[in-house]
Amino acid sequence: MAKHWADFQYEIYLNGMTGAVPRLPTDLSRLEELTERRLGPGPVGYVAGSAGDGSTARANRAALDRRRIVPRMLRDVHERDLSVELLGRQLPAPLALAPVGVLSIMHPDAEPAAARAAAAQGVPFVLSSASSTPMEQVAEAMGDAERWFQLYWPKDVEVARSFLTRAKAAGYTALVVTLDTPLLSWRPRDLDQAYLPFLHGVGTANYFSDPAFRAGLAKPVHEDPNAAVMHFVGMFADPAKTWPDLAFLRENWDGPIVLKGVCHPDDARLAADAGMDGVVVSNHGGRQVAGAVAAADALPGVVRAVGDRLTVLFDSGVRTGDDVFKALALGARAVLVGRPYVYGLGLDGQAGVEHVIRCLLAELDLTLALSGHSGPGTVGPDDLTEAGA
Ligand SMILES: Cc1cc2nc3c(=O)[nH]c(=O)nc-3n(C[C@H](O)[C@H](O)[C@H](O)COP(=O)(O)O)c2cc1C
Ligand SMILES: O=C(O)C(=O)c1ccccc1
Numbered sequence: 001m002a003k004h005w006a007d008f009q010y011e012i013y014l015n016g017m018t019g020a021v022p023r024l025p026t027d028l029s030r031l032e033e034l035t036e037r038r039l040g041p042g043p044v045g046y047v048a049g050s051a052g053d054g055s056t057a058r059a060n061r062a063a064l065d066r067r068r069i070v071p072r073m074l075r076d077v078h079e080r081d082l083s084v085e086l087l088g089r090q091l092p093a094p095l096a097l098a099p100v101g102v103l104s105i106m107h108p109d110a111e112p113a114a115a116r117a118a119a120a121q122g123v124p125f126v127l128s129s130a131s132s133t134p135m136e137q138v139a140e141a142m143g144d145a146e147r148w149f150q151l152y153w154p155k156d157v158e159v160a161r162s163f164l165t166r167a168k169a170a171g172y173t174a175l176v177v178t179l180d181t182p183l184l185s186w187r188p189r190d191l192d193q194a195y196l197p198f199l200h201g202v203g204t205a206n207y208f209s210d211p212a213f214r215a216g217l218a219k220p221v222h223e224d225p226n227a228a229v230m231h232f233v234g235m236f237a238d239p240a241k242t243w244p245d246l247a248f249l250r251e252n253w254d255g256p257i258v259l260k261g262v263c264h265p266d267d268a269r270l271a272a273d274a275g276m277d278g279v280v281v282s283n284h285g286g287r288q289v290a291g292a293v294a295a296a297d298a299l300p301g302v303v304r305a306v307g308d309r310l311t312v313l314f315d316s317g318v319r320t321g322d323d324v325f326k327a328l329a330l331g332a333r334a335v336l337v338g339r340p341y342v343y344g345l346g347l348d349g350q351a352g353v354e355h356v357i358r359c360l361l362a363e364l365d366l367t368l369a370l371s372g373h374s375g376p377g378t379v380g381p382d383d384l385t386e387a388g389a
Helices: 007-018 028-039 041-048 055-066 110-121 135-142 157-169 188-193 211-215 225-235 243-252 265-273 295-306 321-329 339-370
Strands: 067-069 084-086 089-091 095-097 125-127 147-151 174-178 257-260 278-281 311-314 334-337 384-386
Touching: 007 339, 028 041, 028 339, 041 188, 041 339, 055 067, 055 295, 055 321, 067 321, 095 110, 095 125, 095 339, 110 125, 110 135, 110 339, 125 135, 135 147, 135 157, 147 157, 157 211, 157 243, 211 225, 265 278, 265 295, 278 295, 295 311, 295 321, 321 334, 321 339, 334 339
Parallel strands: 095 334, 125 147, 147 174, 174 257, 257 278, 278 311, 311 334
Antiparallel strands: 067 384, 084 089
């Protein structure tokens, strides 16, 4: 029996009978402001901030807002099923939690709390290479849930090999390789506040616990933490990499590989030619290239180029259930959500992340039903129009 995500809406209605309001708002766009009040401008500036003047983050929102759903009527939507098949697995809904580094700046329970919340809802949690908790410990928190590992492809090949070996041993099945961060971008909000958490060693847990990483240090981490941080900064990514290098990953990872940060159709074709399994159309939530194409505007071109060869996922700007619907209509098989769950974590730990997932999926379920669909499979370009068109 498929789970009816809208049950959450009814739970909240029932709470209404007792006057018990939900602990967090159900309009997730309010979470950023609440988190800033709770945690102060440093951490929230880091999470909310983006590249340059923020134009790409704004474009991400505008491209989703501009597209409008055209609901269809009288289509028997009383039984609904949000599940999708993705990379050879059945998922209960077309949603995953995006990889986000340094989660301990939001909440001491950090990645294990987010992973438990995702597992409780059956949604994959993509663990960042730059997590504040070692991958083995997060894997334990995930229980039987789907484990995906995001790779920042380290410059040092032995560290790269070691990460892949550790991730496989810890039960991660899919590898999400982020291509859009060979360098960190110009981020005025962080620069002006002098708030760069990894310079204080946050987000280095996978590195500092790694034997190959430690072998490259002159002194143990605890004897010279600054040198360890600088070693991390110098090797966490490699701007010299090119497409033929992907052969290394294909040879050293036997599960699905998804390339994250693909916006150009030709790059999507190169990904398919390199034997990859999927791409995430993403501009890193507007955090890398200012003035870049909105992710939702890049999505249809990538779907046209490789939709029949690769699993096309989407992120950057998703805030509501109707945003998820729009991404599906533009051809994504599933979406990743970033900042909203991070605020949920900051405000209420595991429960806050669960709240965000349940709100998004309840709203998606209702949007599907009210637009004439019983599941994600039938949603397509005909369900959208452009504002003013
Ligand atoms: C604070 C923060 C840290 C992030 N860290 C990573 C990371 O470690 N690895 C990665 O691939 N993407 C990272 N991202 C990008 C997200 O995976 C995702 O692409 C983005 O947040 C999606 O946009 P949204 O926040 O608008 O949903 C980070 C994003 C944020 C906001
Ligand atoms: O801030 C980011 O967007 C990001 O991807 C990152 C990179 C290195 C460490 C932590 C997060």
